[in-house]
Amino acid sequence: MSNKAGSFLRNLGQFSPLDPRSRTLRLYPLKFSRPKISHSNWNLRNLLLNDFDNGIRTSIRYLFQDPFILKSGDGSLQRKGISIATFLRVDRHHCPRRLSFDSKHSLVSAPPFDDGLKKVNVNPEVSGGAGLSKEINPPPISYRKLSQECNSLSDVLDIFSNAPTFPSSTYFSAMWTIAKRMSEDQKRFEKQLMFGHPAFSQLCDQMMKETRIMYYDHLLFSLYAMVKLGVPQNTLVVQTSLRMVQERINECDERCLSVLSILLKEMDKCKNVDVLKAGLRILVHQQVWKIESIFTLQTVMKCIGKDTSIALKKKLEMKALKELDRFSLLNSQHMFEALAAMNHRSVALLNECSKKVIDNIHGCPFKILVSILRSCRELQYYNLDLCKGIADYVATTFDIWNLKQILLFLISFENLRFRPTDLMDLLMKKVVEKPESLNMRNIIFILYVYSSLNHTDKCQHKEFLEVMSSALTGCLHHISSENLLKAMYSFCIMNYFPLAPLNQLLQKEIINKLLTSGDTEKNVSRLHILDVCLKLDKVAYQHAIDLQLPLPPPSLSLSHSKVAQVLSSLLGGEEYFARNVQLPNNYHIDFEIRMDANRSQAFLFSEADVTSTNLRRVAVLCVPRSLYCLDLSHPRGFLAMKMRHLDVMGFHVILVKNWLMEKLKMEDASMFLKTKIYSVEAHPTTDVNLHNTY
Template sequence: MSVWVAEEVMRLALRLCSRRSSWTQSRFLTTVPVQHTSCPSLLSHIWATRQSRPSQVSLVKFYSQDNIQSKEKEVLSIPLIDSAIPAETSSENIHRADYFSDKVKKCASPSDVLDLTCQYACTVRQISNCLTHMWSTTKKMSDEQRTYEMQLMFEHPGFELLLQSATKNVVHMRSEDVAYALLSIINLGVPQRSRVVQTLLRTSQEKLNEFDEKSLSILASCLEHMESSPNASAMKDAMRVVVEAKLPRIKKVLSLQTMMRMLGKDAPLDLKKKLEKKALSMTDQFTLPNTQYMITTMATMGFYSKPLMDVCTKKITENLNGIPFGRLLSVLHSCKELRYRDLNLLTCISDYVTSTLDIWTNKQVHLFLSVFESLNFCPGALMEAYAKRVISFPDVLTLKDLLCVLRVYSSLNYDLQHHKEQFLDSLCQVLDSYLPKISAFNLLKSVYSLCLLGHFPSAPLEQLLQSSSIEQFQSARASVSDSGLVPSS
C-alpha cells in the first residue's frame, strides 16, 4: 500500500512540475532577499504552482503595485497569447519572424507596437524586442507627446497581455533579452515593485552566472537607477561578486564604466582599486566621450584616481571643441566632487569659453562662472569679456542672473580696472528696476555683494533700511530662534 501511495505522489508531482507556472501567486512577487527565494522546496513549488494556475482571464494587472494584488479584480476577458510558439527552424517560421520584426521597426509609438502584438503571437525573443522598441520610440518624443503616448500605452489592453507574456516566458529568454526587457519595462514607467519587474529581477538573479559582458552592462545600467528594495539590493550584491570575478575578461570601456557606476560608493575599496587598475589598462581605448564619462563615473563612485584623472583631462584639454556644454559642465562639477583642481584644465576651459563667448547664452555663462567659483578658480579673461557684455546689454539680465553675477564677481574679488565703474553702474541699474518686487533677503544679498565690490548704491540701501524690510528680518530671526537653530539673543 505504501509503495502504491509513493508512486501516486511521485506521478502527481511530476505531472504538476511539467506544467509551466506563470507565477501569478503574490508570494513570488514580494520583494524579499534572493537567499529566501532562490531554492524553494519541491513540495512548496508544487503547491504554489497549483494555487497560482491562471484561468484564461488575468486577475491582476501585471504593472499594478503590490498592495493592489489582494483586490483580485478582473481586468481582461480575452485569452492570454501563448508566446512560446514552436522553434523557428523552418523557412516559413523564419519568414514570419522577419516579417514581424520589420513591422515592429516601422512602429512610431508604443501603441503601434501593442496593436501589432494583438494581431500576431510574439515569440520569446520578440517580446524583448517589442518592449525595447516601445522604449526607444518614446525617447524621440517631446515631453508633452511622451506623456500622452505613455497614457495611451497603459490604457491599451495589449500592454497587459505583453507583460503577462514577458512574465510567463522569462525563464526561456536569453540573458541579453531578460536584461533588455527589464531595462525597457522600468524606463517605460512600470512600477518597480510590480509583478513583472520583480519576476524579471528574480530570474536575472537565477541566471546571473550566464550573463555575458553586454548583458551585465545592460543589467548594471538598469540597477543604477532602481529604487532600494530587498531584491534590488540582493541583485547588486550578487553583481558585485560577478563583476569582480569577470573583471579580467571585460573588453569594452563603456561596459566597465557602466558597472562602476552601478557599484557606486558602497563598493569596497579593494574592488575600486581593481576597477582602477582595469581602467588604466584600457586607456589606449579611451575615446573623447569615454574620458568625460570616466571622470563623472569616478565622482559617482566617490573614488579619486589621479592617474586616471590625468589621462582623461589631457585628452579633454586637447579636444575642447568637440565637447558639448552639458558634458563640459558635468566634468567641472565632477572635479569639484573629487576635489581635483587642475589649473591647466580650468584655464583651458576658461579660455575656450571666452574665445567662443558669442555661442553661449547668459545662463550657460553663469553656470560656468558658478562652478569656477566653487573650485576657487578665477577665470579672469572670461570675467572681463562677460563684463563687457553686461555693460552693453544690462537689460537682458533677470533677477536670478543678477544675483549670480553679483555673487561670483564679489566672491572672486576680480578687479575689472577701467571697466569697473561702468560694470557696477550697469548692475545697479538692473537692481533698481527690480526694487519694487525684490524680496528683502535677495536685496540684502545684492547690497552685500556690491559693498564687497566697493560700491554703495543709495536707492537699494534706503529700501533695505525701511521698517518693512527690518520687520521681515526680525520675524525671520524670531522663527529661526524658535526652531532652536540659533540663540535668541
C-alpha cells in the same frame, strides 16, 4: 510526497517575486558567455508525452494574471481584478531558452531560421493530451522592423493582439524605440493610451510567463524598456522581471553587464534592486579583468555606487589605468563622471584624462565641459591647468555661448575656486553693453561669482557695478527678501552700496522676515556682515541695522604652534604678541603684535599703549587654502573684505599660508615672517625676493 505534488510546490514556489525572503540570490561560477544548455535524450515529443499531463491538469489561482497589481503602503496587494487561469509549467531544467508560452497558453518552439513556427494549441478543458491540433504561427518580427512600421505605441499593441509572437521583449523594445522619437507632450499622451489599451495587460502577462525562457539580453532590454516607458516599478510585471534578472545573473555576458548597469541607474531603490546591485558588484569583482570595452567599464563604475567597497573601487581604478593606452577622447571625458559616481579620487587617472581633454578641447560639447568641472568639484580635484584650458577655450569662443551657459561655466569655476579673469572680463563687458539681457536670477548669480572670486577690472569695474545696481533696482517690486539679501551681501563684499535696494532691505518687516523664515542661520550671518560693512566702510547711507541681531557662532580658534614658535624666537619671547585676539564686529585674528609706527621695533604686548600715536598694530592671519583662489595668489572675497576692514581698524595685515608654513624649515619660516613683520627700512640687507616667493 508524490512527484506531482513536489512538482506543483516547486512551481508554485518560483512565483514569489515580491517577497525578498522567499529566495536568496544565488551566484554560479561566472563567465562572460551565454551558457549552453544540453539535455540528454530530450526532444519536444518526449516532453509532451511524459510531462504534459502533469502540467496541464494543475489549475491554480494565478495571482500574477493582472500585471498591474500594486503594492500599497501597508504591504497589501491592490488590483483591478484577479482571474482564474490554467497555467502550464515546464520544468526549467528541461526547457531550452527558445521555448515559450504565448498569450493563449500555447507552447511555441522557435526554429533557428525563419522557417515558420509550429504551435500546439491546448484546450484546458480536455485532459490527457486529447484535442491537440497544429497550426502555423506567424514568423517572429524584429523590434527594429516593428518600430519602423508603426507610428504609435498603440499600433504595436494592435499587432501583438492580432498575432502575438515570441519573444514579448520585441514589443516593449519597439514601443520604447518609437517613444524616443516623440516630443514630451506626445510621449505623455501615447503612454496614457498604452496603459489603457486592452492588449497591454495581455502583453505584460505574456512577458511574465517568458521571463524564464527568453534570452537574458532580451529580458534586460524589455525590463529597461518598461522602466523607460513609465511602467510603475511596484507592478508585478516589473518586479517579476527584476527578480528573474537577479536569479539568472550568472548568464550575464559583457554586453548584458553594460545594459544591467544602465538599468540599475534608472530604477529607484527597493529590496530587489538592492539585491541585484549587490549581485552586480560580486559579478564585477570576479570578472573585472575580463571586461574588454572601456564603455562597459565606465558604465559599471557609474552604477556600483559610492557605498561599494574600497577594494572594488581600487580594482576598477587599476583596470582603467591598465587600459589607458586604449582610451579614446570620449572615454577620457567620461572618466571624470565615472569616478565621481563612485566617489573615488584617482589622481593618476584624472591627470592623464585631463591632459587628453586639454589637448583636444576645441569642439568639446557644453554638457561634457560642465560635467567635467562638476565632477572635479565632487572629487575635490583641483587641476589648475585643466581649469585654465577650459576657461581659455570658453573665452576664445565666447560668442557661441549664451548667457545661461556662461553663467554655468562661471559657477562651476567658482566651485573650484578658480578665477577665469579673461572670461569674467568679457562677461563684464557684455553686461555693460547689454544690461537688458539680465533677469533677477542672472543678477544674483553674477554678483555671487564676482564677489566670491574678488574679481575687479580697473577699466570697467565701477560701470559694471552701476549697471548691476540699476538692474537690481528694476527687480525690487518682485524680488524675495532672501534674494535681496543675497544680492546686497555680494555688493557689500565688493564695497558697493546701492541706496534703493539697501533702503528696501533695511525695513523692519523685511529684517524680521529674514530672521524667522528660510535659512535663518545664513541670513543672520549675512545680516551681520552687512551691518559691519555699514559701520566700517565709507557708505553714503549712514544708518546701521536697527534690530538686535542674534549673536553669530564664535570663530574657531586654532593653535598654529609653528607660527607661535617662530614669532617667539623672532621677537624675543611670547610676551611680545597675543594669540587668538577677538576684536569688535566679531572679527578674530590669530596673532597681534604691537610695534612702533615704522614697524622697526616690537613692544611688550602688556605695556604697549593702544592710544599712542606712535603705535602700529600688526595682525597675523593664518589662512587656509580655501580662502584663496586656485592659483593661491589671489584672496577670495571674504578674506579681501576682512583685510579691508582690519585696515580701517588700524591694523597692518600679514597673511601666512598655513600649507606653506608647515613645509618650511624653522630658519626659512623665521626669515619669511621677518620680511613680513618688519618694514624694508628695518632690514635693508635682507633678501627682499623672499617676500615674493611666498
